[in-house]
Amino acid sequence: MIQTNPTILERQSSNLANGTRSSMAEPRRQRLSPDERRQQIFTHAQRLFNERPYEEVSTTEIAAEAGVARGLINHYFGNKRELYLEVIRISSTVSELVVATLPNGSLEERIDIAMVWFLDSLAQSGSTWLTLGSGGVSRDPELERILVASENKSIELLVVACGLATQSENKEQIRAMFRAYAQLARSGAREWLLRKTLTREQLSMLLVSTLRAIVEEAVPARNSRR
Amino acid sequence: MIQTNPTILERQSSNLANGTRSSMAEPRRQRLSPDERRQQIFTHAQRLFNERPYEEVSTTEIAAEAGVARGLINHYFGNKRELYLEVIRISSTVSELVVATLPNGSLEERIDIAMVWFLDSLAQSGSTWLTLGSGGVSRDPELERILVASENKSIELLVVACGLATQSENKEQIRAMFRAYAQLARSGAREWLLRKTLTREQLSMLLVSTLRAIVEEAVPARNSRR
DNA sequence: TCAACTATTGACATGGTGTCAATAGTGCTG
DNA sequence: CAGCACTATTGACACCATGTCAATAGTTGA
Structure with missing residues (x-):
């Protein structure tokens, strides 16, 4: 465990702390509503998991930062992994909020518009999405499921934007190519x-340019299957 | 820890086991040369790390599979992480063995040839390379370093194949685009x-088609920088 | 045959995680 | 306002994985 700041183990009584700690004895236990407490723990966990990878963040540290007993994490979230998954679940659905209604127009136009939308939503959501390694790595199956589900939505949107939604045959091939393209986009966004x-x-x-190449050259190659 | 097979904790005396276990008392300790023992542990670790992700493979299990005391792993490899990195280091350098000498010819021809080489080497090296999440994830810096180094070699090769090696300006931009392209290739290979x-x-x-699009359309866009 | 060498072991310490009974705020009721 | 039921919160406990290290037992050469 990395201990950068020696003060993080102190009790920090959130934002509603009374400044008169020395004179007035503040209650040794702070009782909040489950929603509040849950949210409080979640916020600190989210921050820490965004700073460092899963293994390097201990529940002890999360509890200390939130100023609660470690056991409370298990009480509210079950275990560390579930807490982590909840953080990921939030991060990965940020960009789904923007569901653009795509106008009619040429392929060129629609691709352009979809790309602007994509880049804009990226610029806002920040680096959270980028650092997720959703690449079919054999990690956690549940984590995989969440990331794949989120990615599928984006891909479906892109398929529609490219006017390939009606394409009933070679559905799987098209999706596969777009999944690969999504990795190009992710990596490019990282750059x-x-x-x-x-x-x-x-x-x-x-x-x-690459998306146009895929739609115009790679996808029509469906007749090249055996 | 996942215990699939209850027999894996038994002592297995590698390949040079004498079949007369019951009659002849085999030595309780098998003393091998450091190289042999190291290699033996490494082989089992490699297999396990390819089957399951890092966290789910315990040093206890590796030691049991190799039929040695757990402490021996630390003796030879320092710690679990270093053992893992050594496994990755081997896996990621497999495809570097093939250093193709690229013939002269049109861009089209050279791309074709480079792609055949790439797909061939992939088909051989198998799924090891594919499951690596080398996507700039904020994991282990050392792991990152290894994967990036390996990837850089492939990219440099591709840059040469595309005839962009002499391009002195926009070196960084070209490399960045090719890094993104490499992710497309990796993901596509996974599909x-x-x-x-x-x-x-x-x-x-x-x-x-995507590589041609990058070389012909995206890269010449270097004048569009501000 | 014996002794130095060292490969190998197993016990120990440490730290992270999950569980659960005990405890202490909080709000309701008489 | 006192007392009580409810439950949010705690802290001690057990368990497991990892790393360390002194003791032990093969092996090799004199």
């Missing part, structure tokens, strides 16, 4: 937002 | 080899 090696325009150009 | 949702031809078409 843009985290590593800052690409400008937004460059990333946009990358995403648009 | 081909693991999920079997794409045929080799379809994947090849996907990779070739």
Whole structure:
């Protein structure tokens, strides 16, 4: 366990702490409504899990930061893994809020619009989504399920934007290619937002040109199956 | 800890076991040369780490499978993490063995050839490389370093194949785009080899068309930077 | 044959996680 | 307002995984 700050183990009584700690004896136990307490723990867990990977964040630390007994985490969330999954569940659904109604128009136009929407929602949601390793890694099956479900929604949206939704045959192939494309997009977004090696325009150009190539060249290749 | 087979905790005396276990008392301790013992532990660790993710494989299990005391793992490898990194280090360098000398020719031809080489080496190395989550996740810095180094080699090769090696300006942008492309390739390979949702031809078409799009459209967009 | 060497072991200490009975705020009721 | 039921919260306990290290037992050479 990494102990960066020696003061984090102190009791911190959230935001409704009375400043007169020395004069007035504050209650040794703070009793909140389950919703409040749950939210409080969740907030601190969310922050810590965004700072460091799962294994390096201990429930002891989360409890200390939230100023509660460690057992309370288990009481509200079952176990550490479930708490983590809840954090991920929130992070991965941020970008789903924006469900753009796509206008009619040429493929070019719709791709452009979808890309603007994608980049905008990314710029807002920040780096949370980027650091998730949703790449079919053999990690946690439940974690996998959550990330895949979230990704599927985005992909379905993209399929619609490209006018391939009506394509009844080769459904699976199209989805597979778009899943691969989603990884390009994710990685590209990482280059843009985290590593800052690409400008937004460059990333946009990358995403648009490759997506057009997929729709116009790779997808029509459905006749090349055996 | 997952205990699938109740017999794995038994002593298994590697491959040089004498069959007369009941009659001849085999030595309670088997003393091997450090190289042999190290290799033996490594082999079992490699198998287990390929079957299940890091956290779900305990050193107790590795030691049991190898038929040695758990302390020996620390003696030879320091700690569990270093053992794991050594496994990864081997897995990620498999595909580097094939260093193709690229012929001259049109961009189209060279991309085709590079892609055949890429898919061939993938088909051989199997799923080990695919399940690695090398996506800039904030995991282990050392793990990150290893995977990035391995990936960089592949990317450099691809840059040469595309005839962009001499491009002195926008070096970083080109590399960034190719890193993103590598994720598309990795994900596509996963669809081909693991999920079997794409045929080799379809994947090849996907990779070739998108790569051509990047080289011809995205990369020349270097003048669009601010 | 014996002794130095060292590969190997097993007990110990540490730290993280989950469980659960005991405890102490809180609000209701007479 | 006192007392009581309810339950949010605690802290001690058991369990498991990891790392350390002194003791032990094969092995090799004199």
